[in-house]
Amino acid sequence: MSTAASSDLSDFLELLQNLVREPSVVGTEDSFFRVLRRELEEIDIHVERHHGVLVARGSEPESLVLSAHIDRHGLLCTGPNEFQYAAFIAGNRGELTGDSVSEQMMASIADRFTGQRVQAHLPYTGTYLGQGVISNGYHCEKRHNLIFEIDGLDFLQPGAPVSFLDRLQVTETHISAQLDNVLSVALIVHLFRNGFQGTALLTAQEEAGRSWRYALSWFQRESITTRRLLVLDTSPYPSPEAAAEQQLVLRKKDATAPFDPAFTAEITRICERLGISYSYKDEWLEARHIDLSKPVPLGRTELGRLVAATGGAISGTTLQIPTTGYHTASETASLDSVRAALRLLGSYIP
Numbered sequence: 001m002s003t004a005a006s007s008d009l010s011d012f013l014e015l016l017q018n019l020v021r022e023p024s025v026v027g028t029e030d031s032f033f034r035v036l037r038r039e040l041e042e043i044d045i046h047v048e049r050h051h052g053v054l055v056a057r058g059s060e061p062e063s064l065v066l067s068a069h070i071d072r073h074g075l076l077c078t079g080p081n082e083f084q085y086a087a088f089i090a091g092n093r094g095e096l097t098g099d100s101v102s103e104q105m106m107a108s109i110a111d112r113f114t115g116q117r118v119q120a121h122l123p124y125t126g127t128y129l130g131q132g133v134i135s136n137g138y139h140c141e142k143r144h145n146l147i148f149e150i151d152g153l154d155f156l157q158p159g160a161p162v163s164f165l166d167r168l169q170v171t172e173t174h175i176s177a178q179l180d181n182v183l184s185v186a187l188i189v190h191l192f193r194n195g196f197q198g199t200a201l202l203t204a205q206e207e208a209g210r211s212w213r214y215a216l217s218w219f220q221r222e223s224i225t226t227r228r229l230l231v232l233d234t235s236p237y238p239s240p241e242a243a244a245e246q247q248l249v250l251r252k253k254d255a256t257a258p259f260d261p262a263f264t265a266e267i268t269r270i271c272e273r274l275g276i277s278y279s280y281k282d283e284w285l286e287a288r289h290i291d292l293s294k295p296v297p298l299g300r301t302e303l304g305r306l307v308a309a310t311g312g313a314i315s316g317t318t319l320q321i322p323t324t325g326y327h328t329a330s331e332t333a334s335l336d337s338v339r340a341a342l343r344l345l346g347s348y349i350p
Contacts, residue, residue, distance in 0.1 A: 031126025
């Protein structure tokens with residue numbers, strides 16, 4: 001870890017470093033939920049686990065509702081030395097419509113993981129089972145999924161999750177790991193440690209398109225509606241230069257629904273007051289659509305699905321950190337963007 005570059009972020013980076021090491025493969029997030037619960041229960045806030053979501057609430061729970069998904073991409077053993085991309089196995093495809101960023105990228109990333117070290121663990125407890133190396137990966141059109149072969153894990157039985165062996169790398173200017181979306185989770189825990197008193201929803205299976213249902217079920221259980229839901233995530237860019245054009249990424253809408261204009265404007269004003277550079281991802285994508293012959297999807301987000309499902313009774317906006325190397329174990333974000341996110345979110349600490 002680079003001391004000079006990260007001294008002002010040392011507590012946050014230590015937290016992120018620890019969380020990155022914990023597996024949280026799509027659909028098998030139980031062990032990571034328990035890690036997060038232990039972290040949050042050390043703070044003077046109320047913590048509850050519900051199906052698919054961990055809820056943390058401070059003394060002013062309605063002031064702001066944050067949301068971040070905890071699942072990360074990984075593999076699932078589906079047969080003798082056969083492993084499929086966990087988000088896209090048949091049992092997880094019910095919420096996927098073919099137009100998510102992940103699905104659009106599927107065929108192009110099949111060979112990206114050759115040589116990647118992985119580790120297997122028990123689904124519920126997270127107990128370590130062993131390590132291996134991905135020796136081959138290809139897109140199977142019949143099963144509409146990525147299929148992998150792994151050297152060293154041929155003893156695994158179907159149902160065993162396999163995560164990418166992940167460690168946080170820190171330079172003078174950037175951090176790298178499988179940041180989507182443990183980076184946002186670390187931001188939320190750090191905020192609570194520093195006095196945030198709102199609500200946070202930490203959801204499972206966003207990469208399989210299900211997280212919004214878990215969040216909606218909790219909102220319905222508590223009879224809560226809000227237009228101040230702020231969903232935190234990373235946002236992929238094709239090059240370091242494109243990512244560096246803004247410190248933070250906002251959105252006015254996705255392919256499903258428009259976001260709350262008043263709350264989006266509020267986040268924009270905070271960026272401007274703090275001197276944080278920003279862009280709107282939907283406008284950036286629409287501009288690329290004009291420039292490129294191939295359509296560029298706006299994507300369907302957790303927030304957009306919540307807005308559509310509730311007729312706008314639950315709404316808000318998004319706050320994202322620009323990254324490169326999306327959906328790999330070396331997804332990269334700038335420390336400048338991390339600082340900007342902490343400054344902006346810190347304005348909601350009483």
